[in-house]
Amino acid sequence: MDCNAKQEQLSLLLDGETAALEQADLFAHLGACADCRDWFDTLARLRGAARRDREEIAGGADDLRPPLPSLSALPSRRPAAQRIRGAGWTWRLRVPLAAALAFALLAAGALLGARWPLLAEGAGAIAARGGRAPVVVICSLPDVTVFPQGVGQ
Amino acid sequence: MTSDCDLAVALRRGDERAFASLFERYRRPLYAFGLRMLGESHAARDLVQDVFLRVWERRDQLDRPESFRSWLFAIARNRCLSDFRRSRPSIALEDAPQDALAVAANDGGPERDQDLALLRRALARLKVDYREVLILREYQELTYAEIAVATDSTQSAVKSRLFKARRALHETLKPASSQRR
Numbered sequence: 001m002d003c004n005a006k007q008e009q010l011s012l013l014l015d016g017e018t019a020a021l022e023q024a025d026l027f028a029h030l031g032a033c034a035d036c037r038d039w040f041d042t043l044a045r046l047r048g049a050a051r052r053d054r055e056e057i058a059g060g061a062d063d064l065r066p067p068l069p070s071l072s073a074l075p076s077r078r079p080a081a082q083r084i085r086g087a088g089w090t091w092r093l094r095v096p097l098a099a100a101l102a103f104a105l106l107a108a109g110a111l112l113g114a115r116w117p118l119l120a121e122g123a124g125a126i127a128a129r130g131g132r133a134p135v136v137v138i139c140s141l142p143d144v145t146v147f148p149q150g151v152g153q
Numbered sequence: 154m155t156s157d158c159d160l161a162v163a164l165r166r167g168d169e170r171a172f173a174s175l176f177e178r179y180r181r182p183l184y185a186f187g188l189r190m191l192g193e194s195h196a197a198r199d200l201v202q203d204v205f206l207r208v209w210e211r212r213d214q215l216d217r218p219e220s221f222r223s224w225l226f227a228i229a230r231n232r233c234l235s236d237f238r239r240s241r242p243s244i245a246l247e248d249a250p251q252d253a254l255a256v257a258a259n260d261g262g263p264e265r266d267q268d269l270a271l272l273r274r275a276l277a278r279l280k281v282d283y284r285e286v287l288i289l290r291e292y293q294e295l296t297y298a299e300i301a302v303a304t305d306s307t308q309s310a311v312k313s314r315l316f317k318a319r320r321a322l323h324e325t326l327k328p329a330s331s332q333r334r
Contacts, residue, residue: 011316015290017297042326043319049268050291054185056269060194061184066176067206068169 003036010040014047161218164208175221176205182293183229189276189288190233200236204229223302226295230285230303237281275325283318290315 006029012018013026030037155174163171180201187197207228215224276284289295289303297308297315304311 007320008316011319012312014319015297015315017312039323042323045268046272046322046326047291049265049272050287052265053189053269053272054182054292057188058181058185060188061180061198061201064180064184064198064201066173067202067209068173 003033006033006036007039010036011043014040014043157221158219161215161221164212165215165218167212172205172209175208175225179222179225180205183225185292186226186229186288187233189273189292190230190281190284191236192277196236200229200232203232207232220299220302223295223299226289226293226299226303227305230289233285234281271326275322278325279318279321282314283321286311286314287318287322 006026009018009022009026010030013023018026030040157175157178160171160175160178164175183201183204184197187200188194191197191200204225208225211228215221217224276287279287285304286300289300295303297311300306300311300315301308306314
């Protein structure tokens with residue numbers, strides 16, 4: 001008699017995973033085989049012990065609270081309002097930069113218009129003849145502060 | 154009572170009350186799982202908190218709200234495995250903490266107490282592969298399909314592993330069992 005195969009089926013029986021016909025066969029085997037009966041009884045008893053153990057130890061979690069205060073610190077799902085507040089420093093930089101750039105462009109345009117009033121007209125004429133229009137590059141120099149001699153030494 | 158599935162759907166929308174309800178429902182089973190897997194009370198408490206933090210972080214990845222329980226235990230199991238890899242390859246019996254081996258309060262006679270003590274010792278001795286399926290089945294009452302999801306395996310592999318785990322458990326208990334007869 002192959003008790004190893006029977007015990008594999010008894011494991012399924014313990015979990016209610018066997019068909020009725022197989023069950024009848026297994027119970028007949030249990031009636032005849034002391035080793036398999038011991039195997040099955042021990043595991044059934046330990047199942048009861050596991051359920052009792054579960055109830056006894058679970059109380060160790062009764063004082064735990066959901067980790068909700070930590071949720072605001074999670075990077076993946078911040079509320080929209082918080083995201084905007086969090087990004088404030090970039091906006092604080094971007095707005096003055098954009099204003100400064102616009103001012104520089106306007107100033108450069110005004111300067112060019114006053115000094116070379118025919119520049120735009122000339123560029124149009126060159127383009128009409130199939131040539132390349134002149135490209136004006138605007139750049140800014142860093143501020144340089146010149147201290148009088150002796151200051152800052 | 155609201156079903157797990159309904160709560161999981163609300164959780165996916167970012168509902169913190171649903172999250173709190175699921176925590177309330179699963180903190181004890183998760184703690185029991187953690188204590189029997191890791192063998193230490195404080196480690197099991199950390200596990201409950203960590204797992205629920207991950208549940209919140211990964212709620213977008215919960216594709217099947219009806220399988221919330223398997224998904225939760227899959228996270229818990231992975232957390233245990235990474236804990237083992239990091240710090241404790243196995244818990245030997247002599248090293249097993251008192252939490253794991255403590256004998257139950259005397260509520261049903263010495264034989265019941267002895268069963269409980271034997272089970273705790275035997276679980277602490279088993280290899281992790283076997284211990285996890287036994288805990289998921291015997292303590293948490295997960296179905297084969299749920300255990301397959303939780304352990305990233307197939308149902309037939311679960312059946313086979315459960316049988317081997319039970320055989321190993323029985324082998325571990327054999328001396329004590331034959332003394333009692």
